[in-house]
Amino acid sequence: xxxxxxxxxxxxxxxxxxxxxxxxxxxxxxxxxxxxxxxxxxxxxxxxxxxxxxxxxxxxxxxxxxxxxxxxxxxxxxxxxxxxxxxxxxxxxxxxxxxxxxxxxxxxxxxxxxxxxxxxxxxxxxxxxxxxxxxxxxxxxxxxxxxxxxxxxxxxxxxxxxxxxxxxxxxxxxxxxxxxxxxxxxxxxxxxxxxxxxxxxxxxxxxxxxxxxxxxxxxxxxxxxxxxxxxxxxxxxxxxxxxxxxxxxxxxxxxxxxxxxxxxxxxxxxxxxxxxxxxxxxxxxxxxxxxxxxxxxxxxxxxxxxxxxxxxxxxxxxxxxxxxxxxxxxxxxxxxxxxxxxxxxxxxxxxxxxxxxxxxxxxxxxxxxxxxxxxxxxxxxxxxxxxxxxxxxxxxxxxxxxxxxxxxxxxxxxxxxxxxxxxxxxxxxxxxxxxxxxxxxxxxxxxxxxxxxxxxxxxxxxxxxxxxxxxxxxxxxxxxxxxxxxxxxxxxxxxxxxxxxxxxxxxxxxxxxxxxxxxxxxxxxxxxxxxxxxxxxxxxxxxxxxxxxxxxxxxxxxxxxxxxxxxxxxxxxxxxxxxxxxxxxxxxxxxxxxxxxxxxxxxxxxxxxxxxxxxxxxxxxxxxxxxxxxxxxxxxxxxxxxxxxxxxxxxxxxxxxxxxxxxxxxxxxxxxxxxxxxxxxxxxxxxxxxxxxxxxxxxxxxxxxxxxxxxxxxxxxxxxxx
Numbered sequence: 001x002x003x004x005x006x007x008x009x010x011x012x013x014x015x016x017x018x019x020x021x022x023x024x025x026x027x028x029x030x031x032x033x034x035x036x037x038x039x040x041x042x043x044x045x046x047x048x049x050x051x052x053x054x055x056x057x058x059x060x061x062x063x064x065x066x067x068x069x070x071x072x073x074x075x076x077x078x079x080x081x082x083x084x085x086x087x088x089x090x091x092x093x094x095x096x097x098x099x100x101x102x103x104x105x106x107x108x109x110x111x112x113x114x115x116x117x118x119x120x121x122x123x124x125x126x127x128x129x130x131x132x133x134x135x136x137x138x139x140x141x142x143x144x145x146x147x148x149x150x151x152x153x154x155x156x157x158x159x160x161x162x163x164x165x166x167x168x169x170x171x172x173x174x175x176x177x178x179x180x181x182x183x184x185x186x187x188x189x190x191x192x193x194x195x196x197x198x199x200x201x202x203x204x205x206x207x208x209x210x211x212x213x214x215x216x217x218x219x220x221x222x223x224x225x226x227x228x229x230x231x232x233x234x235x236x237x238x239x240x241x242x243x244x245x246x247x248x249x250x251x252x253x254x255x256x257x258x259x260x261x262x263x264x265x266x267x268x269x270x271x272x273x274x275x276x277x278x279x280x281x282x283x284x285x286x287x288x289x290x291x292x293x294x295x296x297x298x299x300x301x302x303x304x305x306x307x308x309x310x311x312x313x314x315x316x317x318x319x320x321x322x323x324x325x326x327x328x329x330x331x332x333x334x335x336x337x338x339x340x341x342x343x344x345x346x347x348x349x350x351x352x353x354x355x356x357x358x359x360x361x362x363x364x365x366x367x368x369x370x371x372x373x374x375x376x377x378x379x380x381x382x383x384x385x386x387x388x389x390x391x392x393x394x395x396x397x398x399x400x401x402x403x404x405x406x407x408x409x410x411x412x413x414x415x416x417x418x419x420x421x422x423x424x425x426x427x428x429x430x431x432x433x434x435x436x437x438x439x440x441x442x443x444x445x446x447x448x449x450x451x452x453x454x455x456x457x458x459x460x461x462x463x464x465x466x467x468x469x470x471x472x473x474x475x476x477x478x479x480x481x482x483x484x485x486x487x488x489x490x491x492x493x494x495x496x497x498x499x500x501x502x503x504x505x506x507x508x509x510x511x512x513x514x515x516x517x518x519x520x521x522x523x524x525x526x527x528x529x530x531x532x533x534x535x536x537x538x539x540x541x542x543x544x545x546x547x548x549x550x551x552x553x554x555x556x557x558x559x560x561x562x563x564x565x566x567x568x569x570x571x572x573x574x575x576x577x578x579x580x581x582x583x584x585x586x587x588x589x590x591x592x593x594x595x596x597x598x599x600x601x602x603x604x605x606x607x608x609x610x611x612x613x614x615x616x617x618x619x620x621x622x623x624x625x626x627x628x629x630x631x632x633x634x635x636x637x638x639x640x641x642x643x644x645x646x647x648x649x650x651x652x653x654x655x656x657x658x659x660x661x662x663x664x665x666x667x668x669x670x671x672x673x674x675x676x677x678x679x680x681x682x683x684x685x686x687x688x689x690x691x692x693x694x695x696x697x698x699x700x701x702x703x704x705x706x707x708x709x710x711x712x713x714x715x716x717x718x719x720x721x722x
Contacts, residue, residue, distance in 0.1 A: 520546020
């Protein structure tokens with residue numbers, strides 16, 4: 001066996017204990033790979049044989065791990081290769097695995113799980129085989145069932161057991177939301193029974209518990225066991241379950257089968273005996289794990305995200321860079337957010353603005369965020385004080401002396417950006433580098449103001465910085481590999497997710513997002529009702545409708561970008577043709593005086609203290625009662641338009657990898673997670689089917705949907721093979 005070690009060790013007092021140690025060879029973690037499943041069957045048979053041979057002399061079973069974590073969970077490569085046709089086979093496998101678990105936990109002797117490290121997903125389900133669970137008291141250890149975040153559900157008895165341990169309502173956040181917990185929280189919930197100081201204390205504690213509990217079984221195998229809080233038949237629970245599917249539908253919009261399947265398995269399983277509940281759970285898992293949505297989400301939230309975390313997009317230049325002191329120019333919304341992100345990760349931050357009171361107002365933003373965390377008990381007073389002490393507000397450029405990195409986050413204006421670059425650059429430490437947090441202006445152009453364009457880069461944060469996980473790193477024409485690598489390390493030091501893109505107008509995220517909002521504006525220009533457009537977008541899984549987004553980002557900004565683009569095209573002697581959507585936005589601002597939310601109203605009205613509502617004038621101004629539309633067509637337009645732009649970015653070399661495209665589209669522009677991201681959406685649809693649909697949309701709705709030979713070639717060339 002090369003994934004499990006089995007030995008008999010002396011029990012406390014007399015007799016022996018079966019020690020089962022998970023130790024997958026050639027892997028840093030233990031997974032439920034096929035070899036492990038086969039080895040588990042062998043080990044289970046051996047325990048049964050030893051139980052018959054030794055009788056009362058076999059005192060118990062200890063489950064332990066030889067890795068730094070206890071057990072990592074399912075083998076997701078296997079999941080990615082399955083299709084709907086594999087469901088019956090998947091069901092048989094899951095049932096086979098659970099049969100081994102059931103055999104071990106019903107032998108009548110105590111089983112103890114020794115959790116030396118994290119146990120997630122399938123790993124937590126392995127831990128649940130133990131009648132008694134002992135964990136090292138370390139807050140960094142993560143336990144729980146995060147399956148739904150990957151489009152899957154716990155199916156190796158996790159749903160059935162958690163419902164029987166915590167009740168239907170109590171188990172909900174841990175199953176339906178995939179919330180994780182540490183050993184301390186696990187002890188509060190009664191899921192972990194004992195905490196020890198370190199890994200060395202685990203085995204003695206396990207042997208002591210076995211000696212004290214010679215006969216043991218799982219709580220649900222006791223006569224008369226009742227689910228905490230009652231079954232679905234109890235009036236209180238029944239009342240909650242009536243609204244649960246509707247509440248769930250509101251968040252999933254019917255696009256995510258996993259949480260719905262998890263809820264069904266929980267409720268149906270609570271109405272039957274334990275073994276039937278296990279079978280129900282297996283059926284749901286077999287259906288979910290062979291679905292396209294699971295493949296999409298596993299591909300992106302596991303494989304693509306890990307590719308980025310492990311530095312696949314980082315040039316192999318230079319040592320890992322750890323920033324000690326970073327300057328931020330501009331203490332507005334963006335600059336203040338960047339200062340918070342740095343200070344909360346232990347980085348000394350100089351926050352500079354033209355006037356000291358402006359810089360201090362920027363620091364006050366961090367004070368507010370810290371205060372909220374202290375109030376909620378998520379941060380100590382002392383930690384908040386230390387965090388704020390790391391931010392130095394100033395109006396004096398000399399205070400930037402010795403910064404490893406300076407980021408400018410001033411208004412999107414080339415002259416202003418050039419001016420602050422020239423002023424701040426001389427203050428950099430030897431070997432330091434300079435970054436611009438622009439969302440649209442090409443970096444190569446901005447770098448002309450720099451004395452060292454090889455050390456000039458774009459680092460594009462998303463607003464609000466404290467909540468948004470993604471950061472787009474933009475390489476200018478002259479940016480060196482070493483600078484890209486250091487920017488990558490800086491973003492990871494903030495605990496954020498970097499994608500690396502090459503320079504162009506709008507880079508990847510702003511450019512692609514622009515196509516989404518403008519497609520929405522074009523639909524309105526065609527006379528389609530605004531409410532229909534917004535609802536179609538929400539139902540397909542976009543976080544907000546395109547018109548609402550235009551309002552938030554300010555229509556004036558879109559017009560400003562359009563004017564700038566027109567000027568740039570004119571300077572190059574090229575004609576610029578605005579789309580119907582762009583012309584409509586321009587009319588909203590210049591003719592109708594509707595600049596967006598900050599300017600009092602745009603596509604929506606914002607009554608003080610009330611809920612925003614679509615501006616009533618949109619109907620007489622733009623809507624045409626005879627405009628033809630269907631919701632699936634509108635949804636295709638909104639998703640295809642972004643996916644096509646993403647393919648163009650790959651074709652032009654703005655993007656260089658599919659993982660950056662998928663992660664960037666979901667975390668940066670809210671592309672629906674069920675698709676697995678903009679490129680995975682193409683591959684899941686099927687390259688040929690996607691191109692054919694794009695051609696239909698181009699014929700009906702114009703050049704925005706036209707895929708040229710270069711884009712088609714890029715889609716084919718980048719197709720992933722797992």
